[in-house]
Amino acid sequence: MNWKARLLALDGLMPSLDDEGRLAWGTLADAAEDAELCFLGIENGKACFAAVPPRGDASPRMANPQLWSLMATLQHEDLALYGGARSLVDWHARHRFCAQCGGSTVIAKGGWQRNCEACGTQHFPRTDPVTIMLVEHEGRLMLGRGLGWPEGRFSALAGFVEPGESIEEAVAREVFEEAGVRVRDVNYIASQPWPFPSQLMIGCHSFADSDELDIDTTEMAEVVFFTREEVKDALAGSGPFVAPPTHAIAHHLMHWWVRK
Amino acid sequence: MNWKARLLALDGLMPSLDDEGRLAWGTLADAAEDAELCFLGIENGKACFAAVPPRGDASPRMANPQLWSLMATLQHEDLALYGGARSLVDWHARHRFCAQCGGSTVIAKGGWQRNCEACGTQHFPRTDPVTIMLVEHEGRLMLGRGLGWPEGRFSALAGFVEPGESIEEAVAREVFEEAGVRVRDVNYIASQPWPFPSQLMIGCHSFADSDELDIDTTEMAEVVFFTREEVKDALAGSGPFVAPPTHAIAHHLMHWWVRK
Numbered sequence: 001m002n003w004k005a006r007l008l009a010l011d012g013l014m015p016s017l018d019d020e021g022r023l024a025w026g027t028l029a030d031a032a033e034d035a036e037l038c039f040l041g042i043e044n045g046k047a048c049f050a051a052v053p054p055r056g057d058a059s060p061r062m063a064n065p066q067l068w069s070l071m072a073t074l075q076h077e078d079l080a081l082y083g084g085a086r087s088l089v090d091w092h093a094r095h096r097f098c099a100q101c102g103g104s105t106v107i108a109k110g111g112w113q114r115n116c117e118a119c120g121t122q123h124f125p126r127t128d129p130v131t132i133m134l135v136e137h138e139g140r141l142m143l144g145r146g147l148g149w150p151e152g153r154f155s156a157l158a159g160f161v162e163p164g165e166s167i168e169e170a171v172a173r174e175v176f177e178e179a180g181v182r183v184r185d186v187n188y189i190a191s192q193p194w195p196f197p198s199q200l201m202i203g204c205h206s207f208a209d210s211d212e213l214d215i216d217t218t219e220m221a222e223v224v225f226f227t228r229e230e231v232k233d234a235l236a237g238s239g240p241f242v243a244p245p246t247h248a249i250a251h252h253l254m255h256w257w258v259r260k
Numbered sequence: 261m262n263w264k265a266r267l268l269a270l271d272g273l274m275p276s277l278d279d280e281g282r283l284a285w286g287t288l289a290d291a292a293e294d295a296e297l298c299f300l301g302i303e304n305g306k307a308c309f310a311a312v313p314p315r316g317d318a319s320p321r322m323a324n325p326q327l328w329s330l331m332a333t334l335q336h337e338d339l340a341l342y343g344g345a346r347s348l349v350d351w352h353a354r355h356r357f358c359a360q361c362g363g364s365t366v367i368a369k370g371g372w373q374r375n376c377e378a379c380g381t382q383h384f385p386r387t388d389p390v391t392i393m394l395v396e397h398e399g400r401l402m403l404g405r406g407l408g409w410p411e412g413r414f415s416a417l418a419g420f421v422e423p424g425e426s427i428e429e430a431v432a433r434e435v436f437e438e439a440g441v442r443v444r445d446v447n448y449i450a451s452q453p454w455p456f457p458s459q460l461m462i463g464c465h466s467f468a469d470s471d472e473l474d475i476d477t478t479e480m481a482e483v484v485f486f487t488r489e490e491v492k493d494a495l496a497g498s499g500p501f502v503a504p505p506t507h508a509i510a511h512h513l514m515h516w517w518v519r520k
Contacts, residue, residue: 080424081424083424084422084423084424084425085424087423087424088423088424091423094359094360095359095360096359096360096362097357097358097359097360097361097362098357098359098362099354099355099356099357099358099359099365099383100354100355100356100357101357102356102357102358102362102363102364103362104362105359112422123359124420125422125423126386126388127388127389127420127421127422127423128386128387129387129389129460160384160387161387161460162344162372162385162387163344163347163348163351163385163387163453163455163458164340164341164343164344164345164347164348164453164455165344165453165460166450166451166452166453166460167451167460167462168451188448190426191426191427191428192426193423193424193425193426195423195424198423200389200421200425200426200427202427202462
């Protein structure tokens with residue numbers, strides 16, 4: 001039997017980095033006596049765990065510039081591991097009670113479940129599907145700036161898939177709600193998990209029938225069609241707007257579109 | 261102002277049908293005094309609502325043969341409306357308490373949100389992304405029979421997308437866990453909402469590197485590779501296995517594969 005194990009070093013939900021800029025790890029002895037531990041998997045022969053922090057964080061992804069810039073420095077592998085671990089422990093921290101009866105819940109199945117001590121209901125980590133879409137019209141790409149975003153920052157429109165919708169229906173509804181435009185020929189491009197708190201980003205491409213916008217000003221500050229050249233320049237850091245960072249799926253979707 | 265409204269007739273979570281086999285509707289007066297009402301949308305100039313039933317139902321989809329056969333008779337439009345409404349009211353019925361603090365929650369935003377009366381946390385309807393995948397090897401298709409399924413019934417393998425995974429990673433992990441086979445070239449085919457209780461089914465195709473199976477017997481009773489002819493015959497009702505019903509995405513994926 002191999003008892004080797006390590007504990008992901010977290011300060012609340014923030015990662016700690018070692019001298020080489022990699023995720024820092026400790027031992028299970030570093031966990032508090034009463035800490036709830038989630039099993040993340042085995043890597044290099046060691047079982048990897050993360051402890052559930054006292055508090056979760058469901059604030060919007062843009063709300064923590066410190067984490068945002070730190071994530072940009074992480075290697076892909078560390079980013080994926082941190083993202084999955086963060087989603088999981090954050091879910092536990094925000095689900096200490098049973099939605100069915102209000103009773104206390106306890107961690108189960110190594111962290112992939114919580115059980116209610118009062119009524120026995122089983123609860124499972126949540127992942128919300130979100131569509132994020134390129135909308136094209138006569139060779140130009142629709143991008144938006146959400147309310148409260150910094151001036152000049154644009155990205156693809158996005159929105160949660162609602163109960164009863166397919167991916168394609170969610171894309172069409174969201175674009176119509178936010179920009180007032182009908183789309184057709186929705187195609188899936190790529191997907192990516194996003195840990196604020198736990199989304200599955202589903203990237204699609206579609207064509208708009210028109211570029212006459214009717215913007216929902218309760219959600220969007222601006223919606224603009226940019227030329228291929230403008231999007232290309234923005235991705236290179238010298239365009240008419242600030243593009244999403246490289247670790248966001250919107251960045252990859254825009255690259256895909258520029259090369260298409 | 262137009263006050264026209266109608267209430268979806270539900271017996272618990274079961275739909276009621278009128279003489280023409282369509283979904284039955286009543287008026288808001290049919291709702292209990294203290295009923296929580298969810299706004300479903302406007303159709304033919306009437307606002308459509310559904311009332312949250314006393315109890316939800318998170319039992320597996322196969323557990324209710326009566327509903328199963330009733331769904332097969334519904335028109336596509338009614339099936340979509342019932343599915344979305346069922347997912348929504350079922351979520352409300354199972355989320356009367358706050359997972360954050362255990363306090364009571366109340367319906368908000370016309371049924372698209374619940375708010376905690378104690379700590380103010382906002383809760384949103386949940387939809388779980390699930391991958392369902394065709395796995396092909398040298399012109400044959402891998403299908404499985406889950407534990408507890410009737411003898412002879414086969415469908416595509418499927419599993420929840422876990423926090424930290426992309427769609428493509430979830431497909432590969434799930435096939436390896438359930439059948440012991442590595443897959444490559446995962447491609448998205450189609451998606452469909454599934455209301456038991458609220459899944460987004462994400463249909464994919466992939467190629468297996470081998471047909472040497474190592475089946476997880478805690479989940480699957482059988483995993484078998486069928487020829488195109490066998491799958492074609494099964495879809496026509498005369499094959500070596502019972503295919504999924506026409507309202508399931510697995511049926512459409514298998515049709516897509518037969519025609520490919």
